[in-house]
Amino acid sequence: MISKRLRTLSTLVPQGAIACDIGTDHAYLPCELIKRGISQKVYACDIAKGPLQQAEKTISEAGCSAQIETILCPGFSKVPTDANCMIIAGMGWKTIEMILENDYDRLSQFNRILLQSNRDVNQLRAWVSEHHMTIVEEKVVEDMGKDYEIVCITTDVHEGYTPEEIKYGPVLLKRKDQEFLEFLDRKIKKNELIASKVTDEHKKNQILSEIDEMKQIRQR
Ligand SMILES: C[S@@+](CC[C@H](N)C(=O)[O-])C[C@H]1O[C@@H](n2cnc3c(N)ncnc32)[C@H](O)[C@@H]1O
Known part of the structure; x- marks a missing residue:
C-alpha cells in the first residue's frame, strides 16, 4: 500500500496534469496518479539505473506501462516539454535545490511544482522567496511518526515572504x-x-x- 506521504502528494497534483516524478525510485507515486485517474500520462525519472529498473517492475505489475514513461536522467533534464506538473519528493533540500537550479530556465513550463524536502523546509521556502516565486499550497502530513511538509510552488512572481512565513509556511499560517x-x-x-x-x-x-x-x- 502507498504511504500516507505519497498519497497526500498525489492529491496535490491537479486533475488532468501531465506529471513528472523526479527521483521516482519505486514509481509508487506515478502509479497512484494513473490508478486514481488524476493523470493520463506520467514521466517517472531517476538518476540511477537500479531504482529505474525497480520503477519499471512496479509500473508493469500495476498495468500502467502504456501511461508511464521511465526516463534515466539527472533531475528533469530529459523531461519532455508537455509535462506541466513536477514532483520532487523524499530527498534532502540540497539535492532538490541542485535539481531546480540545474534547469532553472525550464521551471516555467510547470503550472505547479510539488516539493517535499525531508529536511530544511525553511531553506526551501527561503529559496522560493529569494527567487520571487509563489507558494500556492502547503500541507503537513504525519506518516509513521514523522512529520512532512509539502510546498507547492509556481513561477508566478511574488514579492517575497516574511521570516515567519519562511519558517512556518505562508499558506499554513493563513489557513x-x-x-x-x-x-x-x-x-x-x-x-x-x-x-x-x-x-x-x-x-x-x-x-x-x-x-x-x-x-x-x-x-x-
Ligand atoms: C529516497 S528516494 C525518494 C523516492 C520518492 N521520490 C519518494 O518520495 O518516496 C530518492 C530517489 O531520488 C533519486 N535521485 C537522487 N538524486 C537525483 C537527481 N539529481 N536526479 C534524479 N533522481 C535523483 C535516487 O536515485 C532515489 O531513487
Missing part, C-alpha cells in the same frame, strides 16, 4: 487547519522535552522562545 495545529502541538511537545534536558542556558532560552512563538501562532 491554520487542524493538521497544522496538531503539527505545532507535536513540535511544542518535542521542544519542551528537549528544553527540560538542555543544561546550556543560552540554548535553553532559544528553545523556550521558539515554544513561545509557536504557542502565540496557535492562539492568534
